[in-house]
Amino acid sequence: xxxxxxxxxxxxxxxxxxxxxxxxxxxxxxxxxxxxxxxxxxxxxxxxxxxxxxxxxxxxxxxxxxxxxxxxxxxxxxxxxxxxxxxxxxxxxxxxxxxxxxxxxxxxxxxxxxxxxxxxxxxxxxxxxxxxxxxxxxxxxxxxxxxxxxxxxxxxxxxxxxxxxxxxxxxx
Numbered sequence: 001x002x003x004x005x006x007x008x009x010x011x012x013x014x015x016x017x018x019x020x021x022x023x024x025x026x027x028x029x030x031x032x033x034x035x036x037x038x039x040x041x042x043x044x045x046x047x048x049x050x051x052x053x054x055x056x057x058x059x060x061x062x063x064x065x066x067x068x069x070x071x072x073x074x075x076x077x078x079x080x081x082x083x084x085x086x087x088x089x090x091x092x093x094x095x096x097x098x099x100x101x102x103x104x105x106x107x108x109x110x111x112x113x114x115x116x117x118x119x120x121x122x123x124x125x126x127x128x129x130x131x132x133x134x135x136x137x138x139x140x141x142x143x144x145x146x147x148x149x150x151x152x153x154x155x156x157x158x159x160x161x162x163x164x165x166x167x168x169x170x171x172x
Contacts, residue, residue, distance in 0.1 A: 004036070004043040012044065014087035019106045022118050025085060030124050038129060045125040045137050048084065052122060054095060055080045056144055062152030063098035066159050066166040068114050076147075081121035102165030114170060 012032050015025050033041060064070035064079040083091055086104055093100040101116075108115050126137045152162070160167045 004040040004047075006047065009044060009047040010088040013048070013084055015085045018086070019108050021108065022115070025118055026121055026124060029085075029121065030128065033125055033128055038133065041125045041129045042137060045129070048122055048125065051084045051091065052077070052080055053144065055083055055091070056147050057095075057098075058147045058149040058151050059098045060094060061147055062159065063094070063101050063163055063166055064116065065152065065154060066163045067101065067170045068116055070117075071154075075117065077122070078117035078119050081118040082116045085118055085121060099163045099165045102163075102169050 013029065015028070017025075020028075033044065036044065060080070060083070061070070061076050064076055068079070070076055070079050083094055083101075090101075090104055094104075129135075129137045152158070156167075156171065159171065
């Protein structure tokens with residue numbers, strides 16, 4: 001593989017075992033990325049950054065809140081990493097309609113709670129590049145101070161109205 005295509009990106013980033021522990025998911029990606037050239041790692045990181053930017057919306061933050069109580073910037077970043085790991089179809093559907101994530105099963109559970117998070121999944125390519133080159137990947141700014149759209153209201157009435165499927169499945 002000389003050039004990393006969008007198809008290659010989604011093949012590499014998509015997790016097959018949807019209930020795998022987050023650490024093993026990250027380890028699998030690291031293993032897959034270790035076969036890439038430096039140029040391919042740069043392209044992979046660029047595509048990942050684009051997906052992170054596209055998914056930086058209040059609507060998706062609200063979905064993460066309903067699914068797993070996500071209420072901070074760091075958790076939302078981990079949630080978006082998890083979302084990307086679900087594959088292109090799930091990712092695009094969630095951008096269009098965050099409530100579609102109710103159909104996204106199975107899901108990894110931690111302490112009997114849904115855990116749609118992947119810690120530092122977005123950093124794997126950069127860390128590999130740095131290990132090899134003693135240098136960091138080119139910085140790609142997210143370009144946004146706040147998620148796109150209008151902030152969601154965290155009142156149950158609003159959440160039930162705006163995320164009916166997720167609310168029915170996850171709200172307790």
